Amino acid sequence: MHFIHALPLTILVTMSSSGIANTCDTGHLQSPINITTTHKQKLPNLVFDYKSSSLVLANDGHTLRIRINSRSQLKVGKQIYTLSQIHFHTPAGDQVAGEVFPMGAHFLHKSTSGQLLVLVVLFRQGEPNKTFNTLLSNIPKRVGPNQDIPNTSIDIQTLMPTEKSYFRYMGSLTAFPCTEGVEWIILREPITVSIEQLSTYKNTFSDNARAPQSINQRPILESI
Numbered sequence: 001m002h003f004i005h006a007l008p009l010t011i012l013v014t015m016s017s018s019g020i021a022n023t024c025d026t027g028h029l030q031s032p033i034n035i036t037t038t039h040k041q042k043l044p045n046l047v048f049d050y051k052s053s054s055l056v057l058a059n060d061g062h063t064l065r066i067r068i069n070s071r072s073q074l075k076v077g078k079q080i081y082t083l084s085q086i087h088f089h090t091p092a093g094d095q096v097a098g099e100v101f102p103m104g105a106h107f108l109h110k111s112t113s114g115q116l117l118v119l120v121v122l123f124r125q126g127e128p129n130k131t132f133n134t135l136l137s138n139i140p141k142r143v144g145p146n147q148d149i150p151n152t153s154i155d156i157q158t159l160m161p162t163e164k165s166y167f168r169y170m171g172s173l174t175a176f177p178c179t180e181g182v183e184w185i186i187l188r189e190p191i192t193v194s195i196e197q198l199s200t201y202k203n204t205f206s207d208n209a210r211a212p213q214s215i216n217q218r219p220i221l222e223s224i
């Protein structure tokens with residue numbers, strides 16, 4: 001996730017030099033991670049009720065953000081999470097068995113009780129993604145707030161794999177204040193983006209992924 005990238009570097013430097021420990025440095029449940037050893041088990045199916053959404057985009061200077069105004073929900077067991085926004089990282093941040101994915105999408109959800117859940121879609125280089133083309137051709141030229149893209153909607157499911165098996169772990173925001181207790185679900189099957197699409201995206205946005213963090217004693221669950 002992405003809150004920190006807007007903070008000027010000087011503020012970060014001031015904070016760390018003040019001697020006040022912050023969770024980004026001292027936390028033990030930080031994201032992203034390199035997923036290696038997993039506990040395979042029966043996990044709840046992910047039940048998606050994502051609606052088509054009229055396209056609202058923002059260029060925050062560090063990522064392209066899709067604002068979701070439709071009532072799109074993800075159900076995991078009995079818990080219901082509402083999707084609020086999707087944004088992109090290059091590279092993905094989370095790795096699987098050391099594989100670095102050139103791009104990842106973070107689908108940011110919140111439950112009514114305030115529990116945050118990040119669902120991650122990993123991208124490998126390959127065939128172009130049609131919906132990503134729609135996004136690329138509408139990147140706001142100026143850094144700023146949300147912009148309505150007229151007469152354009154997207155089907156969110158086209159930014160996800162068909163197969164919905166997943167990894168699950170307890171993590172954090174990936175940027176300051178690196179708050180922990182965020183649920184992470186990483187869809188195991190990557191989808192593809194073409195080298196041309198990546199290159200177009202990178203014409204506007206620099207790499208913005210946090211390095212993988214220590215797993216410590218966290219169990220990484222894998223659905224079977």
Ligand SMILES: [Zn+2]
Nearest residue numbers: 001002106174
């Ligand atoms: Zn993110």
